[in-house]
Amino acid sequence: MDRSARIALASLTLCLGIGAAFFLHHAAEQSEAAYARDDREQLADDETGLRNAYAFLRKGGYRVALETPENAKPPPNSHAWWIFQSGAEWFAEPQARAAEVRRFAESGGTVVIAPAEALTAPADDSEDGAADATADEPKASDKFFAALGLDVHLLAFESPADDDDDGPASDDAADPGTVAADTPQEDTFGYTLPVNGHGPHFDSLTYLQTSWGNFWSGEDLLKGEVRLETDGFPLVVEFTMGKGRVVLVAESTYFENEFLSNTHNLELLEALAKAYGAQGIALLTAR
Numbered sequence: 001m002d003r004s005a006r007i008a009l010a011s012l013t014l015c016l017g018i019g020a021a022f023f024l025h026h027a028a029e030q031s032e033a034a035y036a037r038d039d040r041e042q043l044a045d046d047e048t049g050l051r052n053a054y055a056f057l058r059k060g061g062y063r064v065a066l067e068t069p070e071n072a073k074p075p076p077n078s079h080a081w082w083i084f085q086s087g088a089e090w091f092a093e094p095q096a097r098a099a100e101v102r103r104f105a106e107s108g109g110t111v112v113i114a115p116a117e118a119l120t121a122p123a124d125d126s127e128d129g130a131a132d133a134t135a136d137e138p139k140a141s142d143k144f145f146a147a148l149g150l151d152v153h154l155l156a157f158e159s160p161a162d163d164d165d166d167g168p169a170s171d172d173a174a175d176p177g178t179v180a181a182d183t184p185q186e187d188t189f190g191y192t193l194p195v196n197g198h199g200p201h202f203d204s205l206t207y208l209q210t211s212w213g214n215f216w217s218g219e220d221l222l223k224g225e226v227r228l229e230t231d232g233f234p235l236v237v238e239f240t241m242g243k244g245r246v247v248l249v250a251e252s253t254y255f256e257n258e259f260l261s262n263t264h265n266l267e268l269l270e271a272l273a274k275a276y277g278a279q280g281i282a283l284l285t286a287r
């Protein structure tokens with residue numbers, strides 16, 4: 001290579017380096033601006049909204065940037081990408097979704113996926129069209145996990161009896177001193193699951209409140225680390241993927257406004273934040 005070619009190559013390398021540095025600096029500025037902004041008013045304050053989860057995390061000192069399906073993009077790799085309330089619409093393009101999640105995880109990022117509980121509902125009972133396949137056709141969520149390289153499936157516990165009993169009442173109203181100001185303090189309804197946690201931040205968890213609940217099944221659970229289970233049914237499972245991790249949470253119901261008046265659900269939310277969000281959380285509400 002002659003002298004002029006070496007000079008040209010060096011100049012090109014320098015320009016590419018400057019361009020990359022500018023891009024990373026601009027991306028970092030955008031991330032910091034998103035973390036500084038309080039977007040709770042964009043989240044629904046009804047029973048199934050995530051406004052209280054967002055407020056609780058911010059009050060706890062965690063850096064949380066809100067994303068919606070319209071502006072969703074993976075955060076910097078040092079941060080976590082939480083995809084909550086993902087239903088049939090989000091899973092409708094399983095190959096593209098899986099490719100995006102895989103790229104982010106394999107390059108060192110952490111993805112936490114908490115699907116909508118209704119994803120396992122029968123078609124006749126689904127309010128949002130969550131059941132998107134016939135009995136002979138795999139659900140879009142199954143196609144997504146298969147494209148991700150994971151043999152896992154989301155299943156529902158047997159639906160509780162339809163009677164006047166709304167399940168065991170919770171006497172664990174959240175401590176106002178530890179909950180965001182707009183977290184509702186009334187009793188929640190539903191069912192209390194005894195749980196066992198495994199690993200740092202999870203091993204102290206003992207109960208969880210839900211409406212009836214989902215769990216994970218599949219052969220590849222043997223390749224992951226079960227962080228939370230109830231009577232042997234996995235609820236939170238962590239998988240290594242490339243340089244990063246993919247964490248599957250059985251449902252986002254645990255963190256919806258109605259259930260965050262329960263201390264145990266808050267404890268799970270904080271455990272997830274400590275384990276998978278210390279550097280920053282890009283919270284995508286796929287609802």
